[in-house]
Amino acid sequence: MGQNITQKILFGHLIEGTLEIGNEIGIRIDQTLTQDATGTMAYLQFEAMGIDRRKNELAVSYIDHNTVQVGFENADDHKYLQSTAAKYGVIFSRPGNGICHQLHLERFGKPGKTLLGSDSHTPTGGGIGMLAMGAGGIDVAVAMGGGTFYMSSPKIVNIYLVGKLKPWVSAKDVILYVLKLFGTKGNVGIVFEYSGPGIATLQVPDRATITNMGAECGVTTSIFPSDENTRKFLKAQGRESDWTELLADEDAQYDDQICIDLSELVPLTAEPHSPGNIAEIASLAGKKIDQVLIGSCTNSSYRDLRTAAEILDGKMVSPEVSLGIAPGSREVMLMLAKEGYLEKLITSGARILESACGFCIGNHMSPGTDAVSLRTSNRNFEGRSGTKSAQVYLVSPEVAALSAVKGEFVDPMQLPSDNCPVFSMPESFIIDDSMLIFPPGDGSKVEIIRGPNIGDPPQNTPIEGSLNGIAAIKVGDKITTDHIMPAGSRLKYRSNVPAYSQYVFEPLDPDFPERAAVNRDAGKHNIIIAGSSYGQGSSREHAALCPMYLGVKAVIAVSIERIHTANLFNFGIIPFTFVNSEDYSFIEEGDVLTVPDVFDTIELSAENDKPVVMINETKNREILLNVDFTLRQRSVLQAGGLLAYTQQQAK
Numbered sequence: 096m097g098q099n100i101t102q103k104i105l106f107g108h109l110i111e112g113t114l115e116i117g118n119e120i121g122i123r124i125d126q127t128l129t130q131d132a133t134g135t136m137a138y139l140q141f142e143a144m145g146i147d148r149r150k151n152e153l154a155v156s157y158i159d160h161n162t163v164q165v166g167f168e169n170a171d172d173h174k175y176l177q178s179t180a181a182k183y184g185v186i187f188s189r190p191g192n193g194i195c196h197q198l199h200l201e202r203f204g205k206p207g208k209t210l211l212g213s214d215s216h217t218p219t220g221g222g223i224g225m226l227a228m229g230a231g232g233i234d235v236a237v238a239m240g241g242g243t244f245y246m247s248s249p250k251i252v253n254i255y256l257v258g259k260l261k262p263w264v265s266a267k268d269v270i271l272y273v274l275k276l277f278g279t280k281g282n283v284g285i286v287f288e289y290s291g292p293g294i295a296t297l298q299v300p301d302r303a304t305i306t307n308m309g310a311e312c313g314v315t316t317s318i319f320p321s322d323e324n325t326r327k328f329l330k331a332q333g334r335e336s337d338w339t340e341l342l343a344d345e346d347a348q349y350d351d352q353i354c355i356d357l358s359e360l361v362p363l364t365a366e367p368h369s370p371g372n373i374a375e376i377a378s379l380a381g382k383k384i385d386q387v388l389i390g391s392c393t394n395s396s397y398r399d400l401r402t403a404a405e406i407l408d409g410k411m412v413s414p415e416v417s418l419g420i421a422p423g424s425r426e427v428m429l430m431l432a433k434e435g436y437l438e439k440l441i442t443s444g445a446r447i448l449e450s451a452c453g454f455c456i457g458n459h460m461s462p463g464t465d466a467v468s469l470r471t472s473n474r475n476f477e478g479r480s481g482t483k484s485a486q487v488y489l490v491s492p493e494v495a496a497l498s499a500v501k502g503e504f505v506d507p508m509q510l511p512s513d514n515c516p517v518f519s520m521p522e523s524f525i526i527d528d529s530m531l532i533f534p535p536g537d538g539s540k541v542e543i544i545r546g547p548n549i550g551d552p553p554q555n556t557p558i559e560g561s562l563n564g565i566a567a568i569k570v571g572d573k574i575t576t577d578h579i580m581p582a583g584s585r586l587k588y589r590s591n592v593p594a595y596s597q598y599v600f601e602p603l604d605p606d607f608p609e610r611a612a613v614n615r616d617a618g619k620h621n622i623i624i625a626g627s628s629y630g631q632g633s634s635r636e637h638a639a640l641c642p643m644y645l646g647v648k649a650v651i652a653v654s655i656e657r658i659h660t661a662n663l664f665n666f667g668i669i670p671f672t673f674v675n676s677e678d679y680s681f682i683e684e685g686d687v688l689t690v691p692d693v694f695d696t697i698e699l700s701a702e703n704d705k706p707v708v709m710i711n712e713t714k715n716r717e718i719l720l721n722v723d724f725t726l727r728q729r730s731v732l733q734a735g736g737l738l739a740y741t742q743q744q745a746k
């Protein structure tokens with residue numbers, strides 16, 4: 096039987112397990128990437144593992160998230176990351192060089208390779224045929240040390256594309272349409288594999304926009320074949336020798352298939368406050384707007400910004416609108432500058448921002464009160480922009496640029512199609528790797544620079560005996576990691592867990608940290624009760640690490656997203672799910688919850704394939720919990736987390 100491309104890559108990298116949907120498999124990771132906001136913890140954990148040098152094929156440490164210095168903390172983090180990169184054999188991408196996903200695609204990604212990144216949008220690499228996945232920093236640290244990456248063998252869903260996009264409709268509309276079909280929950284353990292005649296009409300930057308934002312569906316990753324378009328892109332990057340063809344076999348099988356006719360799509364948007372709230376732009380035409388931001392790892396390529404520049408050429412941004420543009424990389428910025436597009440952008444009144452995540456993570460350019468902000472980024476969770484009352488809409492660069500001029504939503508389908516800029520891939524990009532620092536051959540003499548904000552990664556103390564819990568907080572459905580561990584202005588505490596822990600659940604319940612600390616200090620175990628799709632969004636392991644620091648020992652949810660589940664295991668927090676989701680309503684904040692001899696009970700339940708019985712002492716009621724944990728996951732929990740487990744294994 097023929098293989099699809101996901102299977103080809105998985106078989107080629109399989110170390111443990113069999114490819115049956117839902118089975119835990121262990122795979123070899125070729126390349127890793129980290130970014131500054133998750134990287135400090137990843138390298139602190141790498142150091143704690145006692146490995147002297149990175150062992151995988153290629154590792155890159157990017158500085159892109161927090162480049163705006165307010166206080167000394169970020170600059171100190173950057174120094175720490177630069178020195179760890181030199182010491183451990185990691186390539187360092189200096190602040191200003193660009194956003195990790197855009198840069199990795201341009202300079203390092205290779206078809207057929209596996210890539211693990213401490214950022215949920217790592218699947219961007221799927222645009223050139225990589226099996227690229229997001230994970231917590233500690234998983235990336237283990238992979239850098241040559242360790243196996245464990246994941247659930249995916250269900251492979253084929254998205255078969257036919258037709259060609261109409262003028263004014265672009266890749267962002269494709270992925271927004273996919274989000275409309277699949278939503279933001281219920282897709283755990285899936286890989287979207289694209290194929291069909293329609294893919295030949297999509298260039299690498301288009302494909303990367305689509306694989307990037309597959310993350311919003313909660314899938315493990317998304318992948319396109321590596322074909323002639325991929326070769327052209329890599330050739331233009333001066334890397335044709337990195338190209339290999341990677342196509343699904345003619346008789347490849349998939350676990351499911353849907354077909355999308357590209358020619359039927361129209362411009363779409365994700366309305367506040369979820370990337371899954373899809374509406375047609377036509378339904379919003381004429382609505383007043385206040386801010387437009389073009390950039391982020393989803394839509395900041397040369398293709399996207401050149402298109403925006405062509406639309407803005409000779410026009411002025413509306414006086415009611417603030418337009419910011421953040422190129423995805425220095426290469427993009429140089430291309431725009433050399434070809435005169437930067438001048439067109441500046442002349443139109445656009446504010447040129449640094450090649451970094453910036454506005455997307457809410458650390459600058461927060462909109463005004465109740466403002467309507469149009470962004471080409473991938474997440475519009477409430478408050479992520481830094482302004483709780485802001486209404487953030489996710490749109491294509493075409494809609495963003497047109498609307499910035501008019502001061503209101505513009506439906507491009509009402510405009511002549513001849514006005515739509517046509518893009519063709521340049522023969523060559525401007526290649527300038529001078530902002531990359533390559534590590535010395537021998538890093539043993541390199542001194543690691545640690546500012547006062549950088550502390551040791553806290554370790555968990557494993558539960559002994561019973562889970563003696565208190566429902567310390569009860570939250571609803573679709574709680575994102577931005578709700579659990581806000582980023583934006585709090586990002587600078589990423590390497591200081593005691594300080595960052597003071598903001599756990601800040602947007603939902605700012606008193607939580609104090610309450611949890613009181614329980615913890617009284618010897619009680621804090622438990623988080625949640626609805627469905629808990630931990631959506633980012634890969635940030637602080638959404639497990641900081642609750643761990645506050646004494647959280649278990650999460651009980653209707654369902655938990657993939658990366659967050661892995662992060663909970665990694666920090667020794669038990670990720671229970673309800674057997675009967677109605678039981679969610681039988682627990683209230685403050686209830687006393689007990690599982691006697693918790694690890695023995697879990698072992699017995701796992702062996703006999705039976706649920707764990709938890710007692711809600713306050714309500715005098717038994718509640719059944721799923722424990723479909725593997726032996727490895729159970730051992731990690733018992734050790735108190737992956738760091739302790741890895742240290743034990745190394746002895």
Ligand code: MIC
Nearest residue numbers: 132133214215216633634635
């Ligand atoms: C995000 O887009 O939410 C982030 C910031 O890039 C995160 C990583 C982080 O929290 O540092 C992600 O997507 O994983």
Ligand code: SF4
Nearest residue numbers: 216391392452455456
């Ligand atoms: Fe950066 Fe935004 Fe992309 Fe996250 S989603 S990596 S914050 S640009």
